[in-house]
Amino acid sequence: xxxxxxxxxxxxxxxxYAIIALGYSMVYGIAKMLNFAHGDVIMIxxxxxxxxxxxxxxxxxxxxLLSVVVCTVLGVVIEKVAYRPLRNASxxxxxxxxxxxxxxxxxxxxxxxxxNPKSFTSVVKVPALNLVGGDLIISGETIVTIVSCLVIMAAxxxxxxxxxxxxxxxxxxxxxxxxxxxxxxxxxxxxxxxIGSGLAAIAGVLLCSAYPSLTPYTGSMPGIKAFxxxxxxxxxxxxxxxIGGLILGVIEILSKAYISSQLSDAIVFGxxxxxxxxxxxxxxxxxxSEKV
Amino acid sequence: MKNGKKILSVLLxxxxxxxxxxxxxxxxxxxxxxxxxSGEATFKIGGIGPITGAAAxxxxxxxxxxxxxxxxxxxxxxxxxxxxxxxxQDDEHDAEKxxxxxxxxxxxxxxxxxxxxxxxxxxxxxxEAAADNMFxxxxxxxxxxxxxNDNVFRVCFSDPNQGLASAQYIGENKxxxxxxxxxxxxxxYSSGIYEKFAEEAKxxxxxxxxxxxxxxxxxxxxxxxxxxxxxxxxxLVFLPIYYTEASLILDQANKTGYAPKFFGCxxxxxxxxxxxxxxxxAEGVMLLTxxxxxxxxxxxxxxxxxxxxxxxxxxxxxxxxxxDGMYAIKAAFExxxxxxxxxxxxxxxxxxxxxxxxxxxxxxxxxxxITWTADGEPNKSPKAVVITDGAYKAMQ
Numbered sequence: 001x002x003x004x005x006x007x008x009x010x011x012x013x014x015x016x017y018a019i020i021a022l023g024y025s026m027v028y029g030i031a032k033m034l035n036f037a038h039g040d041v042i043m044i045x046x047x048x049x050x051x052x053x054x055x056x057x058x059x060x061x062x063x064x065l066l067s068v069v070v071c072t073v074l075g076v077v078i079e080k081v082a083y084r085p086l087r088n089a090s091x092x093x094x095x096x097x098x099x100x101x102x103x104x105x106x107x108x109x110x111x112x113x114x115x116n117p118k119s120f121t122s123v124v125k126v127p128a129l130n131l132v133g134g135d136l137i138i139s140g141e142t143i144v145t146i147v148s149c150l151v152i153m154a155a156x157x158x159x160x161x162x163x164x165x166x167x168x169x170x171x172x173x174x175x176x177x178x179x180x181x182x183x184x185x186x187x188x189x190x191x192x193x194x195i196g197s198g199l200a201a202i203a204g205v206l207l208c209s210a211y212p213s214l215t216p217y218t219g220s221m222p223g224i225k226a227f228x229x230x231x232x233x234x235x236x237x238x239x240x241x242x243i244g245g246l247i248l249g250v251i252e253i254l255s256k257a258y259i260s261s262q263l264s265d266a267i268v269f270g271x272x273x274x275x276x277x278x279x280x281x282x283x284x285x286x287x288x289s290e291k292v
Numbered sequence: 293m294k295n296g297k298k299i300l301s302v303l304l305x306x307x308x309x310x311x312x313x314x315x316x317x318x319x320x321x322x323x324x325x326x327x328x329x330s331g332e333a334t335f336k337i338g339g340i341g342p343i344t345g346a347a348a349x350x351x352x353x354x355x356x357x358x359x360x361x362x363x364x365x366x367x368x369x370x371x372x373x374x375x376x377x378x379x380x381q382d383d384e385h386d387a388e389k390x391x392x393x394x395x396x397x398x399x400x401x402x403x404x405x406x407x408x409x410x411x412x413x414x415x416x417x418x419x420e421a422a423a424d425n426m427f428x429x430x431x432x433x434x435x436x437x438x439x440x441n442d443n444v445f446r447v448c449f450s451d452p453n454q455g456l457a458s459a460q461y462i463g464e465n466k467x468x469x470x471x472x473x474x475x476x477x478x479x480x481y482s483s484g485i486y487e488k489f490a491e492e493a494k495x496x497x498x499x500x501x502x503x504x505x506x507x508x509x510x511x512x513x514x515x516x517x518x519x520x521x522x523x524x525x526x527x528l529v530f531l532p533i534y535y536t537e538a539s540l541i542l543d544q545a546n547k548t549g550y551a552p553k554f555f556g557c558x559x560x561x562x563x564x565x566x567x568x569x570x571x572x573x574a575e576g577v578m579l580l581t582x583x584x585x586x587x588x589x590x591x592x593x594x595x596x597x598x599x600x601x602x603x604x605x606x607x608x609x610x611x612x613x614x615x616d617g618m619y620a621i622k623a624a625f626e627x628x629x630x631x632x633x634x635x636x637x638x639x640x641x642x643x644x645x646x647x648x649x650x651x652x653x654x655x656x657x658x659x660x661x662i663t664w665t666a667d668g669e670p671n672k673s674p675k676a677v678v679i680t681d682g683a684y685k686a687m688q
Contacts, residue, residue, distance in 0.1 A: 115348035
């Protein structure tokens with residue numbers, strides 16, 4: 001029975017990783033850059049909901065919508081101001097810029113909200129599920145997290161079949177050729193950032209509802225774990241992010257439960273190394289041969 | 293046009309850098325200016341602690357209480373007739389930043405250090421201070437190694453003493469027969485308490501049925517640790533950790549319908565001031581702390597009301613430690629007739645002798661006051677408090 005409960009906790013944690021990993025994966029797949037500020041957009045999403053609900057008493061669902069809007073705008077602005085001017089610069093320069101944006105967001109949040117941890121009131125009002133006479137309790141947050149993760153994955157997969165989705169695929173394959181075929185590359189990349197950051201807001205709300213402590217550093221460690229999940233599943237691939245996130249979450253929880261609570265991170269990263277040795281592009285990653 | 297934009301952005305970036313540099317300069321010259329401007333000799337006391345970052349509650353409390361104590365001391369004529377000046381630096385609970393802060397204070401002319409607040413940075417700074425023979429009194433650095441050098445003293449209990457006292461308290465009051473521990477193995481404070489607790493548990497009438505660790509990189513999800521404690525049938529969970537993680541554990545235990553007794557140490561202090569925290573989750577949580585803000589003695593009540601008036605917040609145990617620490621420095625300086633024109637090393641030697649001869653009847657003292665041994669450890673009696681109706685109440 002406790003195995004089942006560990007497994008469900010692992011899937012719940014993994015679902016949060018998966019939603020965050022989606023943002024990393026989409027941006028990497030299309031703009032070919034690692035957006036390290038993604039984890040901090042999550043944190044901003046959490047703070048928007050926290051401020052809206054606790055200061056103005058806004059309806060939690062409205063607050064989540066507001067947070068999605070704020071993060072979407074923020075993502076587009078970050079792309080326009082910090083990344084677009086570097087579109088043709090070396091990948092290293094863009095990477096450093098992303099780290100810079102990440103620190104900027106953390107410190108702005110530190111200035112605005114202070115360092116004291118805030119206790120986040122869960123926006124999830126779904127009652128916990130009591131199974132097997134109370135031996136197995138699945139919290140409402142867990143249910144909502146897993147369901148939203150699946151819904152988002154399905155919606156994104158459908159979106160990829162639409163015209164803007166096809167444009168994204170085209171840009172990810174070859175920016176220059178896509179432009180020649182009449183795809184607006186700048187608009188497509190902006191759209192990618194908009195979707196990725198909107199998802200970050202939802203991930204932030206789910207993360208803070210499940211683990212209700214909010215500080216300016218809340219997003220950084222889950223961000224890194226989710227990045228690992230994205231690499232694990234094959235960066236650039238949407239189902240890969242889902243699988244990577246879930247596997248990461250389950251390994252983390254099970255190794256805590258059955259091997260050692262101290263070694264769980266070492267085990268998670270050890271598995272990552274083995275996967276990358278065997279399959280360098282990740283579980284679902286496609287091998288793209290360099291064009292000559 | 294494109295070039296124009298580029299120039300504009302470079303200019304803006306330049307302006308930002310200059311603006312920031314300006315900030316740094318002005319604040320620095322602000323503190324040193326008042327020092328040299330006053331003309332008369334003053335005692336320069338340095339303070340280091342986390343004013344920002346995850347442990348900010350402690351650093352802020354220590355800073356406020358130190359200021360409060362110094363204002364009182366200055367109003368009453370200073371130490372040996374000299375006024376006292378404070379320069380407080382932020383270390384964000386980071387060892388490297390703490391050493392940087394120490395060097396900044398040395399450049400400022402610090403003569404004694406009341407700090408640092410948290411254990412890990414404290415150990416790093418203590419080594420620097422030992423090399424300079426700078427007198428150092430940490431209000432709350434509780435790791436054993438904090439006072440390894442003979443120039444360092446502390447106000448709070450050491451980690452082993454907290455672990456020992458917690459185990460004895462749980463055993464003697466028969467609070468539980470099966471105990472689970474959740475601790476932070478990446479933190480010297482937490483693992484220090486845990487080790488001594490586990491050792492002493494063997495002599496007590498309870499059994500540790502689960503000892504689960506987590507690390508600083510893995511401090512969000514506690515569902516596994518809670519599940520293991522629950523499966524082991526623990527009726528009390530001992531949490532020798534800081535309040536940020538403790539608040540998450542209380543919440544997650546509540547969500548899974550697990551309601552054991554919770555017992556914490558001084559790091560748990562502060563849990564009630566977490567913004568928006570549902571204090572009903574902490575109802576019945578017990579913690580061992582040398583200071584309870586609702587104590588009825590006059591000194592505590594005066595301190596609490598002045599502190600509230602000035603900073604709008606109920607002081608926690610860290611504030612009380614810092615307040616006592618400042619008065620301990622005063623007492624030690626007065627016992628050995630220290631003056632500001634002495635060298636840093638001479639002040640340190642004198643204060644070391646002074647510390648072992650004084651008794652401070654402080655806020656964290658209990659009835660017999662605090663005395664110090666030459667190895668830097670305080671002697672005082674611990675108190676246990678229990679959270680009732682969202683406030684600390686002394687345990688009977």
